[in-house]
Amino acid sequence: MLSEFETQLLGVMMMLIMLGMGASLTFKDFRIAFRKPKGILIGLVCQYGIMPFVAYTLALLLGLAPALAIGLILMGCMPGGTTSNIFAYFSKGTLALSIMMTICSTLVAVAVVPLLLAFYSGLKDLPAEFTVPAGNVAQVLVVLIVPTLIGIVLRKWKPNVGATIELIGGLLGVFVILFLIVTWVPRNHMLLATTPREVYVAAVGLGIVGMLLGFGLSRLFRQDPVRSRTIALETGIQNGPLAVLIVLLTFAGEKQQQVLLIPVLYSLFIVLTSSAVTVWFRRLSTREELARDQAKVVTGPARPVA
Numbered sequence: 001m002l003s004e005f006e007t008q009l010l011g012v013m014m015m016l017i018m019l020g021m022g023a024s025l026t027f028k029d030f031r032i033a034f035r036k037p038k039g040i041l042i043g044l045v046c047q048y049g050i051m052p053f054v055a056y057t058l059a060l061l062l063g064l065a066p067a068l069a070i071g072l073i074l075m076g077c078m079p080g081g082t083t084s085n086i087f088a089y090f091s092k093g094t095l096a097l098s099i100m101m102t103i104c105s106t107l108v109a110v111a112v113v114p115l116l117l118a119f120y121s122g123l124k125d126l127p128a129e130f131t132v133p134a135g136n137v138a139q140v141l142v143v144l145i146v147p148t149l150i151g152i153v154l155r156k157w158k159p160n161v162g163a164t165i166e167l168i169g170g171l172l173g174v175f176v177i178l179f180l181i182v183t184w185v186p187r188n189h190m191l192l193a194t195t196p197r198e199v200y201v202a203a204v205g206l207g208i209v210g211m212l213l214g215f216g217l218s219r220l221f222r223q224d225p226v227r228s229r230t231i232a233l234e235t236g237i238q239n240g241p242l243a244v245l246i247v248l249l250t251f252a253g254e255k256q257q258q259v260l261l262i263p264v265l266y267s268l269f270i271v272l273t274s275s276a277v278t279v280w281f282r283r284l285s286t287r288e289e290l291a292r293d294q295a296k297v298v299t300g301p302a303r304p305v306a
Helices: 004-022 027-033 038-062 066-077 083-090 095-123 134-157 159-187 189-194 197-220 225-236 240-250 253-299
Strands: none
Touching (some): 066 240, 066 253, 083 225, 159 189, 225 253, 240 253
């Protein structure tokens, strides 16, 4: 399903992307964020409370085979990806919140993701051959956290270098996904044509349902519309390349190809669905800005009392 070159490219690109994500922040940003951590905490609840549950529920309702089920559950347990930061920017969301959520969910993932995978795999009663060892997950996550921390140090040490790496990392995030789509889809068009409908429902539905529930929970906890839309994007857009790397490390042969199907399809369709949602969110933000400007014009400046 993925060539050896694509696999190696994915690993290198993920390291560079995480380096760029780290370079977007300083340790001061963490101190500022944790003074008012409500948005980040809501995001973590969405990321690790809603998404794994949605993945498990979809696998159950759609009656997915074990290989497809573990691929979907793995996808649901992943931290946010840097792609969400780009969509948050273009949707006129709160970019700082999106980046901080991505960083925090990635750091927390080392401890949380293996536990969630074990819990939901056991709940689904998946065969032992489709178990993802906690060590494999932790190994990939730790390897990716190292360049993230290096990026943070670089930003503090050489701000200009850090800003350049941040830009390159963000662009690489889009490039990796687009490259895999352009090279993978033509080569696997027969597989796409014969893939059952429920697999597409699972791959597309995970992101869409995640965004809807993420937005709803954010509004329930009284986050403003802009922050709620940011959290929605961050919730629905999981780190697909990371899931692919974990599958490649864990499984081999035909089993690997079966488990890979949903993470790859999810990565393909989340770009399309997120693009549509971003256009909608951007229009909402523009409309809200115009309404606020109009209200200021109608109200006018306050007059001094004589």
